[in-house]
Amino acid sequence: MSLNEKIYNCIIIGSGPSGYSAAIYAARYDLNPIIIEGNQPGGQLTTTNNIDNYLGFPIGISGKYFMEKCKKQAERFNTIIVNKSVVKVILSNKKGGIHHIILEEKHFFKSRGLIIATGSSPKYLGIDKEKKFMGLGISFCATCDGFFHKEKNVAVIGGGDTALEDANYLSNICKKVYLIVRKNYFIASKILQNRILKKKNVIILFCSNVKQIIGDHFLEKIIVVNHKNKTINTISISGLFIAIGHIPNTYIFKNQLNLDERGYIIVNKGTTITSIPGVFAAGDVQDPIYRQAITSAGTGCMAALDLEKYLSLL
Ligand SMILES: Cc1cc2nc3c(=O)[nH]c(=O)nc-3n(C[C@H](O)[C@H](O)[C@H](O)COP(=O)(O)OP(=O)(O)OC[C@H]3O[C@@H](n4cnc5c(N)ncnc54)[C@H](O)[C@@H]3O)c2cc1C
Known part of the structure; x- marks a missing residue:
């Protein structure tokens, strides 16, 4: 060689x-x-x-x-x-x-x-336990792993096309989908935005970041902070889909x-x-x-x- x-x-x-x-x-x-x-x-x-x-x-x-x-x-x-x-x-x-x-x-x-x-x-979020729970609740691919969370609550992180497509797909199989967006607006195309805004089981959290991931063997909860009004939410989910690129x-x-x-x-x-x-x-x-x-x-x-x-x- x-x-x-x-x-x-x-x-x-x-x-x-x-x-x-x-x-x-x-x-x-x-x-x-x-x-x-x-x-x-x-x-x-x-x-x-x-x-x-x-x-x-x-x-x-x-x-x-x-x-x-x-x-x-x-x-x-x-x-x-x-x-x-x-x-x-x-x-x-x-x-x-x-x-x-x-x-x-x-x-x-x-x-x-x-x-x-x-x-x-x-791209990773860069927070604690993110890598530990990869495949144990955390995923980069809704098409691949969404089915494991059928009729459960999940969250998607991101405001671009991939995040909105993931949220849309998951909303058809999961109970509730929390869509966590860092900015106070989406960067996804208008058509995807309009589609997601019509979904009754998608809860959109603008100006928000995931600060902590909680769980023993599997992901159980996330702590989400709204950086505008400083409120803190603990959300119980079985799946977290990271779609930030x-x-x-x-x-x-x-x-x-x-x-x-x-x-x-x-x-x-x-x-x-x-x-x-x-x-x-x-x-x-x-x-x-x-x-x-x-x-x-x-x-x-x-x-x-x-x-x-x-x-x-x-
Ligand atoms: C957590 C996770 C779960 C997934 N689950 C699924 C699933 O269930 N089903 C599905 O269809 N898809 C899934 N995907 C997506 C799938 O993994 C990718 O679409 C697929 O692996 C892409 O294949 P690839 O050959 O293009 O490149 P990759 O799999 O990304 O491989 C790239 C290769 O290039 C090598 N490389 C990079 N730079 C260099 C360099 N400078 N010199 C030499 N080698 C280099 C790396 O070592 C690596 O071997 C998942 C992805 C992730 C991250």
Whole structure:
């Protein structure tokens, strides 16, 4: 691996569902993929206890176990897995050009094809017990975990599109939804605001922050402070959905690839093709909307097929 002069066809950065899906498809096209795992081997799903919405697992599966199975499947097709992070890339602007992928400790790879599957990271509130109760009542994904709180009381934090969509979705299955908004207004689109304002079981708390999370083994209550009138509320809930945004892991591609204003990689519509020839993007890193394991795996497959086509036309 070190100071390697060999030119590869397929380097994949990231080991979440999109990275492994890309590897499996690329391997079966004889592209001999190499995955660079990064500092979160298996990606975001390794932080959740239960995946209930991935196709093919009728009784659900733990996130860690699911990603171990993905890794084994990729290894079965001889994918090489490197347990390091990429610290820098030098991308070629030319069709058929060689991209340099530089890892920690000065190891590097040269490759004609690169699949970026570096995902995104949810923003945390930064308060006590937030990480402890992750998967034990606290969640970043209403679509994934909302069902566990059917007919119970929950809270959503945030005032943007994701928070309002989450609150709307949860209001259809939960008893009450407390929507906790830091500002005294929403930043979500008008159409979502109008929809949420009509919901009878959504209680909106503007100018409010969660100050404390309470519970023994599971989340039980939150303490919410109104920073305008200084009132304090203790609210009993079984689920807290944090929807204050995601940060795409794209800092190493800044100024080399076209990114949108939030930092997501821009791909040609309906493809994984980026602004640089031979570089493809899959999963959450190019998807500010769906952000699901199954859509990530789907675009991982697309990236491998797009790369194979690109190489075959050189
Ligand atoms: C708590 C939680 C629960 C969830 N539950 C569900 C669920 O039940 N169902 C569902 O469909 N979705 C769920 N999701 C969403 C799902 O996890 C993501 O949509 C999915 O993991 C995205 O996959 P990905 O391959 O794009 O990236 P990620 O899973 O984010 O993986 C990114 C990978 O890139 C690597 N990486 C990043 N930077 C570098 C670098 N510089 N060098 C090398 N590697 C790098 C990381 O190490 C990681 O391996 C959940 C998310 C969270 C946070």
